[in-house]
Amino acid sequence: MAGVAAIVGGGVIGGGWAARFLLNGWDVRVFDPDPEAERKIGEVLANARRSLPGLSDAPLPPEGRLSFHGRLDEAVGGAVWVQESVPERLELKRKVYGEIQAACDPGAVIGSSTSGFRPSQLQQGAARPGQIVVTHPFNPVYLLPLVELVTTEANDPEVISRAKTALEAMGMFPLHLRREIEAHVADRFLEAVWREALWLVKDGIATTEEVDEAIRMGFGIRWAQMGLFETYRVAGGEAGMRHFMAQFGPALQWPWTRLMDVPEFTDDLVDMIAEQSDAQSGAYSIRELERIRDDNLVGMMRALKANDWGAGAVLNAQDARLKAGTDLARRIDEVEDLSRPILTFAQAVPLDWTDYNGHMTESRYLDAFARATDRFMELIGCDADYIASGGSYFTAESHIRHLDEALAGDRIAVRTQMLLGQGKKLHLFHRMCRGEDLIATGEHFLLHVSLETRRPCAPRAEIEANMARIARAQAGLGYPEGAGASIRAPK
Numbered sequence: 001m002a003g004v005a006a007i008v009g010g011g012v013i014g015g016g017w018a019a020r021f022l023l024n025g026w027d028v029r030v031f032d033p034d035p036e037a038e039r040k041i042g043e044v045l046a047n048a049r050r051s052l053p054g055l056s057d058a059p060l061p062p063e064g065r066l067s068f069h070g071r072l073d074e075a076v077g078g079a080v081w082v083q084e085s086v087p088e089r090l091e092l093k094r095k096v097y098g099e100i101q102a103a104c105d106p107g108a109v110i111g112s113s114t115s116g117f118r119p120s121q122l123q124q125g126a127a128r129p130g131q132i133v134v135t136h137p138f139n140p141v142y143l144l145p146l147v148e149l150v151t152t153e154a155n156d157p158e159v160i161s162r163a164k165t166a167l168e169a170m171g172m173f174p175l176h177l178r179r180e181i182e183a184h185v186a187d188r189f190l191e192a193v194w195r196e197a198l199w200l201v202k203d204g205i206a207t208t209e210e211v212d213e214a215i216r217m218g219f220g221i222r223w224a225q226m227g228l229f230e231t232y233r234v235a236g237g238e239a240g241m242r243h244f245m246a247q248f249g250p251a252l253q254w255p256w257t258r259l260m261d262v263p264e265f266t267d268d269l270v271d272m273i274a275e276q277s278d279a280q281s282g283a284y285s286i287r288e289l290e291r292i293r294d295d296n297l298v299g300m301m302r303a304l305k306a307n308d309w310g311a312g313a314v315l316n317a318q319d320a321r322l323k324a325g326t327d328l329a330r331r332i333d334e335v336e337d338l339s340r341p342i343l344t345f346a347q348a349v350p351l352d353w354t355d356y357n358g359h360m361t362e363s364r365y366l367d368a369f370a371r372a373t374d375r376f377m378e379l380i381g382c383d384a385d386y387i388a389s390g391g392s393y394f395t396a397e398s399h400i401r402h403l404d405e406a407l408a409g410d411r412i413a414v415r416t417q418m419l420l421g422q423g424k425k426l427h428l429f430h431r432m433c434r435g436e437d438l439i440a441t442g443e444h445f446l447l448h449v450s451l452e453t454r455r456p457c458a459p460r461a462e463i464e465a466n467m468a469r470i471a472r473a474q475a476g477l478g479y480p481e482g483a484g485a486s487i488r489a490p491k
């Protein structure tokens with residue numbers, strides 16, 4: 001459901017939103033009076049391009065167009081979504097809504113990134129309060145799925161439903177709060193943890209680095225996959241949640257936390273924290289830290305995808321939506337033109353497919369070609385049901401040629417020509433392209449086998465028939481350059 005999104009305020013969060021919309025096919029118009037906004041968003045976008053597209057095992061839609069506007073009305077006019085991410089000051093936000101509503105479409109969704117204001121506070125005094133909702137994202141907005149969607153009675157259910165649909169279509173997870181509250185849900189935890197951490201540093205119990213180790217070596221990883229309650233349920237052992245509460249409930253009354261007691265931000269405290277933070281992380285620039293963060297997040301989220309769990313399940317649901325909208329066929333009858341090499345693989349290069357040379361590592365070429373082969377097998381009828389019934393293909397020989405590099409985020413596609421498909425023999429030639437550029441070829445010889453005897457045997461008649469159909473259709477393609485080659489001795 002991509003359209004035009006206007007980004008009002010293009011700082012840390014507005015820049016992240018711009019990347020999320022753009023990479024999901026929306027045209028994005030930015031309004032931000034900061035003369036540096038274009039440079040900053042360009043840098044955020046470069047990081048997003050190398051990390052987001054490869055999170056998906058299906059191709060994202062083509063990137064939208066990005067434009068910068070010197071006037072707010074120019075940016076928001078005709079937009080179907082306006083995302084406000086100006087600094088966290090209520091009067092400023094209300095003034096900006098006045099300007100937005102004077103120029104935007106009355107049907108557009110106006111989402112606010114506010115970390116703490118309730119939507120009713122933002123709607124107060126607005127020309128059309130029902131148009132404004134809170135859509136509170138998490139940094140980096142282009143990678144993390146959570147968006148807290150906070151609404152009021154003034155919001156039409158149709159506006160809420162449109163907001164949810166648009167966010168989901170961009171791979172996000174809108175958590176619609178039951179009712180409004182300052183700082184929504186997630187930031188209430190973050191504030192408590194932040195307050196506690198400040199005391200620990202101020203009182204000399206731990207340095208900024210030690211606080212971070214206490215999180216990232218333990219419960220931080222645990223929270224990323226099960227959250228709080230499910231984690232504690234497991235921690236209760238076989239007796240579960242009730243036992244956990246009986247055992248650790250009393251500790252809540254003990255002085256384990258400073259809660260609302262906030263340390264005063266004296267110059268000494270600010271200096272101490274800033275100096276410790278410099279010593280801990282000052283060797284890296286912010287952009288370098290962002291890339292380290294993104295690499296780690298992508299690795300963790302792809303692991304969650306493999307388990308179809310938590311944030312990984314959200315990503316898999318988006319992949320399924322994306323795949324439904326692509327021209328990757330699952331059945332031979334769905335292939336648009338059988339006489340041309342068949343599209344068998346399409347996605348962007350994930351960050352964790354790259355290596356110390358800064359490009360897609362060699363084992364991933366085989367991975368991509370193997371997936372293309374799997375898709376081809378499915379097309380001729382060797383699908384999961386067929387394999388469960390005892391027949392499949394084993395690869396007997398492979399030859400990969402690397403012709404050019406692919407970098408993280410590059411969109412690659414594999415098209416497959418069948419060189420031979422007869423009896424138990426299947427000989428495939430895959431071409432991998434980035435756009436129009438041929439970057440690798442993969443040639444594979446497979447044998448149909450019985451999974452019971454583990455010996456070669458003829459496939460079922462329908463597979464033979466499908467292979468014959470492709471052989472007839474592709475007869476005019478000719479023998480591809482590079483096929484049947486071996487590694488030549490250097491001249």
Ligand SMILES: NC(=O)C1=CN([C@@H]2O[C@H](COP(=O)(O)OP(=O)(O)OC[C@H]3O[C@@H](n4cnc5c(N)ncnc54)[C@H](O)[C@@H]3O)[C@@H](O)[C@H]2O)C=CC1
Nearest residue numbers: 009010011012013014032034085086087088113114115139
């Ligand atoms: N930084 C964070 O971790 C998160 C921030 N938020 C929320 O996002 C909002 C923005 O925060 P950040 O991006 O961190 O701030 P920021 O300071 O990085 O960016 C704010 C941007 O707004 C621009 N701006 C100021 N007045 C403007 C106006 N009248 N019209 C258009 N643009 C204007 C500034 O030039 C600046 O580029 C806040 O409401 C904040 O609570 C939400 C989630 C996380």
Ligand SMILES: C[N+](C)(C)CC(=O)CC(=O)[O-]
Nearest residue numbers: 114115137138139187190
């Ligand atoms: C610090 N913060 C309150 C602005 C944080 C957020 O609102 C969400 C986040 O990304 O942590």
